[in-house]
Amino acid sequence: MVNLNVKIGSLELKNPVLTASGTFGYGTEFSDFIDLGRLGGYIVKGTTLEPRQGNDYPRMVETPSGMLNAVGLQNKGVDYFIDHIYPEIRHIDSKPIVNVSGAKVEDYVAVCERLADRTDIEAIEVNISCPNVKQGGMAFGTTCAGAAQVTKAVRKAFPGTVIVKLSPNVTDITEIARAVEAEGADAVSLINTLMGMAIDVERQRPYLSTITGGLSGPAVRPVAVRMVWQTAKAVSIPVVGLGGIMNGRDALEFILAGATAIEVGTANFIDPACTVKIIDYINEYCRRHSVSDINELIGAINR
Amino acid sequence: MKKEIVDFRVIENCALSPLYSLLKLTPADGHELPEVKPGQFVQVEIDGSKHTFLRRPISICRVDRQTNLLWLLVRLAGEGTAVLLAAGEGRIINMILPLGNGFSMPEAGENPKTLLIGGGVGVAPLLQLGIELKNAGITPEFLIGARSEADLLMIEEFRKLGDVNISTDDGSAGEKGVVTLHSALSRGWDRIYCCGPAPMMKAVARVAKEIGADCEVSLENMMACGLGACLCCVEKTVKGNVCVCTEGPVFNIKELTW
Structure with a gap:
């Protein structure tokens, strides 16, 4: 029997496989394909204080080994989540984690307070790295001061596990990671999408309504693995790794680089059942390598 | 309707012209075709293409229960559909279905x-x-x-x-x-x-x-997941932006802002 349990702050996960925000809806969209109770956890769609309509169509374009998106945090707001979504998902035998976003620090705080007061959600992921919104989002995540400011405020507002999701669109991601660690973040997750752009040469126009968007998929994986490796060495809090994980082998790259848990994102669009296959693969890999506890593999390339 | 991920086998690929093919497929495991409403679609995995990544949404053209064949009419639009146009008899094609409202x-x-x-x-x-x-x-x-x-x-x-x-x-x-x-x-x-x-x-x-x-x-906005998770294929409606893949692809024009 292999132990796959990992811990992120006070959050205990039955295995290290989570789903990435914005790629898994509220989980229920995938219940025809997998037993959601098998997941270590699932990170629900970016949630803001007020409902948001998101950006104009077109919001997506396929690119080599990946895709650009510019959804712009479309969601029905935190109250809708608490009143209508949470009752539908709270019975699932897995850990829901709410991805929290905002244009102002006060918005992040208000969302956190409502989640803390009105739900039993144990963990939040603080999105300071969305490249597709004009205000807030990545603006907080690209400076140490901005990242620290949001983290400090959220830390006070939410008693559970606070995971801060970092942007790769910075000169040195380890500086930002250290800044949020210093303000009390329990963990960091990385990477959010890489800012990119694609042009329709026949129309001589950008594909996306917003011109630029966020690149995800296996195209970004080597960048993500590198950043997870650097960050895991730079901080003492757990690192959650994501970026182009398509299968169990990819997931293990992140764990070996230093990630305590991983998030599966864009792969859900291609194979809605990939998350359970990844869990099975990790289990089988551990047996094959005579590893009795997944925690032995975290950052193993450094040893 | 429960959505399924199913391997289909190409039984016939009728080239209607250099640009169009009518593919007739049957579940590879011999099971009966799932229940499908007219106007629903499938998300087709494109295997063996260097540059495609996402599935391709394709309308269900016909569900022939007597022969247990699903018909897909495919137009050559790019590299993904080129793979489908070239799919020979016996080829296995993975699909998610049925999707959308019909x-x-x-x-x-x-x-x-x-x-x-x-x-x-x-x-x-x-x-x-x-x-x-x-x-x-x-x-x-x-x-x-x-x-x-x-x-x-x-x-x-x-x-x-x-x-x-x-x-x-x-x-x-x-x-x-x-x-x-x-x-x-x-x-x-x-x-x-x-x-x-x-x-x-x-x-x-x-x-x-x-x-x-x-x-x-029936709209055909660009989609990534086809499951209502990515929120990429949205159309402006009287209720705001909604996913074409789950709220559509079929809309009554009263719901649209056209």
């Missing part, structure tokens, strides 16, 4: 005068819709638009179900001009179903409003 059928006892308008590859879902309308006792009439005679697809299949009116841009078959100029439209209709290029559907929607016909259109 066209709404008339209530029992209703007998609306019904016109099905298709443009280009947009005729695909109208075949299954026509079959099910006919089974419900409603004789559908068709209005098919294409660039020229060579681009008219599966006309014989439609003729088995009802009268077929044709418009071509160059006048090589039927009446010359766009479908909204066709004389058949002026005959008065209770209900219009339409699938084709967006400008055509918008023009049809205008006419439907003028003549007071109830009208449903």
Whole structure:
């Protein structure tokens, strides 16, 4: 029997496989394909204080080994989540984690307070790295001061596990990671999408309504693995790794680089059942390598 | 309806022209085809292509329960659809289905005068819709638009179900001009179903409003997941941005902001 349990702050996960925000809806969209109770956890769609309509169509374009998106945090707001979504998902035998976003620090705080007061959600992921919104989002995540400011405020507002999701669109991601660690973040997750752009040469126009968007998929994986490796060495809090994980082998790259848990994102669009296959693969890999506890593999390339 | 991930085997790939193929597929494990409503679609995995990554959403053209075959009409649009056009007999193709909401059928006892308008590859879902309308006792009439005679697809299949009116841009078959100029439209209709290029559907929607016909259109916005998770394929509606993959692809024009 292999132990796959990992811990992120006070959050205990039955295995290290989570789903990435914005790629898994509220989980229920995938219940025809997998037993959601098998997941270590699932990170629900970016949630803001007020409902948001998101950006104009077109919001997506396929690119080599990946895709650009510019959804712009479309969601029905935190109250809708608490009143209508949470009752539908709270019975699932897995850990829901709410991805929290905002244009102002006060918005992040208000969302956190409502989640803390009105739900039993144990963990939040603080999105300071969305490249597709004009205000807030990545603006907080690209400076140490901005990242620290949001983290400090959220830390006070939410008693559970606070995971801060970092942007790769910075000169040195380890500086930002250290800044949020210093303000009390329990963990960091990385990477959010890489800012990119694609042009329709026949129309001589950008594909996306917003011109630029966020690149995800296996195209970004080597960048993500590198950043997870650097960050895991730079901080003492757990690192959650994501970026182009398509299968169990990819997931293990992140764990070996230093990630305590991983998030599966864009792969859900291609194979809605990939998350359970990844869990099975990790289990089988551990047996094959005579590893009795997944925690032995975290950052193993450094040893 | 439960969504499934199913491997299908290509039984027949009929090239209708260098640009179009009609693929007939059956579940590789021999199981019966899942329940499907006309207007629903599948997400097809593209295997063996260097540059494609996402699945391709394709309308379900026909569900033939007698032969257990699913028909997909595919137009060559890029590298992904090129793989499908080249798919030989026996090839395994993975699909997620059934997706989306489908066209709404008339209530029992209703007998609306019904016109099905298709443009280009947009005729695909109208075949299954026509079959099910006919089974419900409603004789559908068709209005098919294409660039020229060579681009008219599966006309014989439609003729088995009802009268077929044709418009071509160059006048090589039927009446010359766009479908909204066709004389058949002026005959008065209770209900219009339409699938084709967006400008055509918008023009049809205008006419439907003028003549007071109830009208449903099938949209084909670019999609990533097809499951309502990525929120990429949104259309502006009277309720705000909604996913075409789950709230559509079929919309009553009253819901749209056209």
